[in-house]
Amino acid sequence: MQHFNKYTIQCFLILYCILPIGTNKVQAQKNLVQNGDLESYINCPYMATGIVNVMPTYWYYACRTYFNQNGYANACANGINSNASVPLSAQGYQIPHSGNGYVIVDYLFSNRTYLQTKLRDSLQKNKKYYCEFYIVKWEDLQVSCNNHGMLFTKNAIYPDTVVNTCGPLNIVPQILPYGNPIISDTMNWIKINGIYKAQGGEQYITIGNHATTSNTSYIRNYPSANTYMAKYLIDDVSVIPLDSMCLKADAGRDTTIKVGDSVFIGSYTNGIDTIKWYNAAGQVIDSTRPGFWVKPSATGTTMYIVEQTVNGCYSRDTVYINAVLPLNFINYNVISTKEKSVENIWTTANEINVSHFNIQRSLNAKDFTTIGKVKAENKVLNNYTFTDDKLPITNEPLTLYYRLQSVDNDGRKQYSTVKSLQLKVNSAVSVYPNPAKDLVNISCIGIKEVNVINSLGQTIIHRNLNNNHYQLDISSLPKGIYVLNVISKLNSVYNEKLIVQ
Numbered sequence: 001m002q003h004f005n006k007y008t009i010q011c012f013l014i015l016y017c018i019l020p021i022g023t024n025k026v027q028a029q030k031n032l033v034q035n036g037d038l039e040s041y042i043n044c045p046y047m048a049t050g051i052v053n054v055m056p057t058y059w060y061y062a063c064r065t066y067f068n069q070n071g072y073a074n075a076c077a078n079g080i081n082s083n084a085s086v087p088l089s090a091q092g093y094q095i096p097h098s099g100n101g102y103v104i105v106d107y108l109f110s111n112r113t114y115l116q117t118k119l120r121d122s123l124q125k126n127k128k129y130y131c132e133f134y135i136v137k138w139e140d141l142q143v144s145c146n147n148h149g150m151l152f153t154k155n156a157i158y159p160d161t162v163v164n165t166c167g168p169l170n171i172v173p174q175i176l177p178y179g180n181p182i183i184s185d186t187m188n189w190i191k192i193n194g195i196y197k198a199q200g201g202e203q204y205i206t207i208g209n210h211a212t213t214s215n216t217s218y219i220r221n222y223p224s225a226n227t228y229m230a231k232y233l234i235d236d237v238s239v240i241p242l243d244s245m246c247l248k249a250d251a252g253r254d255t256t257i258k259v260g261d262s263v264f265i266g267s268y269t270n271g272i273d274t275i276k277w278y279n280a281a282g283q284v285i286d287s288t289r290p291g292f293w294v295k296p297s298a299t300g301t302t303m304y305i306v307e308q309t310v311n312g313c314y315s316r317d318t319v320y321i322n323a324v325l326p327l328n329f330i331n332y333n334v335i336s337t338k339e340k341s342v343e344n345i346w347t348t349a350n351e352i353n354v355s356h357f358n359i360q361r362s363l364n365a366k367d368f369t370t371i372g373k374v375k376a377e378n379k380v381l382n383n384y385t386f387t388d389d390k391l392p393i394t395n396e397p398l399t400l401y402y403r404l405q406s407v408d409n410d411g412r413k414q415y416s417t418v419k420s421l422q423l424k425v426n427s428a429v430s431v432y433p434n435p436a437k438d439l440v441n442i443s444c445i446g447i448k449e450v451n452v453i454n455s456l457g458q459t460i461i462h463r464n465l466n467n468n469h470y471q472l473d474i475s476s477l478p479k480g481i482y483v484l485n486v487i488s489k490l491n492s493v494y495n496e497k498l499i500v501q
Contacts, residue, residue: 032119032129032239033205034058039099044076045084054084056101062116062158062206063166071113073233074101092139097189097235104138107145107209107216109228111165114208116157119239123152125200128242128271128311131175132193133207137186138231144184145218145230147211148192149173150237152202169210178268178290182217189235195242195271195310207234242311247272249308251319252291256352258326259296261412265304265319266291278305296323325350327406329416330381334402336421340430341389344402346416351378358405359386365401365418376406389432389441390469391423398423429486435499438475443468446489452498453483474500 038056045054055061055072064071077084086102087095096102105113123129135148151157151173158166175194177183183190209216209230218230250267257263266277267290277286280303286292296302300323307316332346344359354376360368372386392398400423404416430443442450445468452461452474460477463470477500484498 033237036237038101045072046077046081059117062114064113071104097134102233102235106231109213114206116206123198123202129196130240133237134189134235136189139186143230146180146182147209150175151206153204154201168212171210246313247310249306249315249317251306251317254320256322259323262293262295275308332416334419334421344386348382353409355407355409362401429494431496435501437501440472442470448489449487451485
């Protein structure tokens with residue numbers, strides 16, 4: 001007979017209290033999708049050993065286009081097969097939503113690829129389930145489309161065998177993204193989720209574009225594209241019984257935006273039983289949508305409250321949208337200096353979440369090129385300067401046009417007014433900075449030779465060139481005054497005083 005001391009008994013009682021017994025809440029929340037994260041596999045998807053059409057465990061292509069020869073990608077193939085490697089492959093770069101792998105699906109206009117699996121258990125009649133998967137567009141294909149959905153069926157659409165091609169099923173899936181938008185983002189994984197009330201007996205899910213081509217909206221990302229194929233990646237698929245969880249209300253993130261801009265509040269979850277949105281005064285402003293866009297017309301903070309009930313679980317959430325004035329360019333000027341450069345000087349107010357300013361220059365007031373970048377300070381009042389010391393070389397007066405482009409942290413852009421300045425004839429040599437310590441920039445039309453001459457008349461640096469701009473290293477020269485001798489292709493000779501610090 002085994003004997004227990006008091007410490008053993010105490011440990012036994014603690015484990016008895018914390019370990020699950022029978023079917024508890026945590027177990028009931030188990031994902032009904034086997035290998036939903038697409039990490040488990042029998043064979044790594046590389047072709048070096050002749051393995052093709054490898055799929056993650058429990059998953060298969062119910063149907064595929066003739067382009068989709070190897071649809072599973074995993075980091076295990078790195079260095080072996082570039083088509084199946086992660087995150088860098090022959091067709092683009094994408095980090096999985098989680099883990100090391102994802103599955104590729106594509107939609108040719110006449111054909112479809114469908115990703116299918118059998119659930120752990122069949123769904124129960126009238127029971128509700130929370131369903132989601134993540135999707136992102138593959139970089140290499142030219143077409144983006146909508147109708148990315150999850151279909152529940154009692155029987156497999158197609159058996160677990162290789163099907164070369166098949167057309168659209170022409171079925172509306174139970175789970176579609178809110179608003180069914182065209183998905184064209186190639187960087188950020190997008191969650192498609194919703195609530196499904198089971199008819200009873202459903203055992204299979206099929207992910208893909210189930211609609212006909214005529215009922216699918218699409219855009220061609222490249223106007224010259226001559227193919228009609230959209231390609232997407234799928235990861236992290238879940239089907240969870242709702243009676244094992246409380247789906248919490250989601251009003252979105254507190255956000256600061258500029259007056260006149262829009263922001264989405266709420267969620268994209270379809271199928272919520274009841275939902276109500278309130279303003280700060282307690283008035284109902286919407287009772288049909290899980291989320292929507294708001295566009296404040298005045299400065300200040302606006303509060304929105306959402307209440308929802310899902311499968312008997314009530315919850316609420318609050319979001320605050322703070323609207324501020326747009327960035328204000330108080331003044332902006334461009335000034336020509338004696339050092340043959342142009343100073344950009346500007347002052348701003350109302351900087352909120354501004355990342356940086358791009359200084360842009362043009363020769364025709366239409367086509368602008370960024371010539372510099374200044375980090376934003378985001379203070380109440382901000383003063384900036386930028387020196388354009390790489391001016392064009394010209395034999396006749398030339399008008400330059402400048403503008404400022406502010407770039408927010410979220411990528412939004414705003415522009416200043418355009419300023420102009422006439423550049424005088426600049427065919428002679430331009431030397432900057434001067435005085436200098438390490439490097440000196442030399443500009444002249446058709447530089448043939450550059451010489452540095454010391455006080456004894458000795459040429460201590462000589463360069464044979466064939467360009468209009470040259471950066472000369474003077475870091476080895478002692479401090480002092482030198483003559484910079486520049487000879488152009490027209491044999492014009494320019495002598496400039498060069499001060500080395």
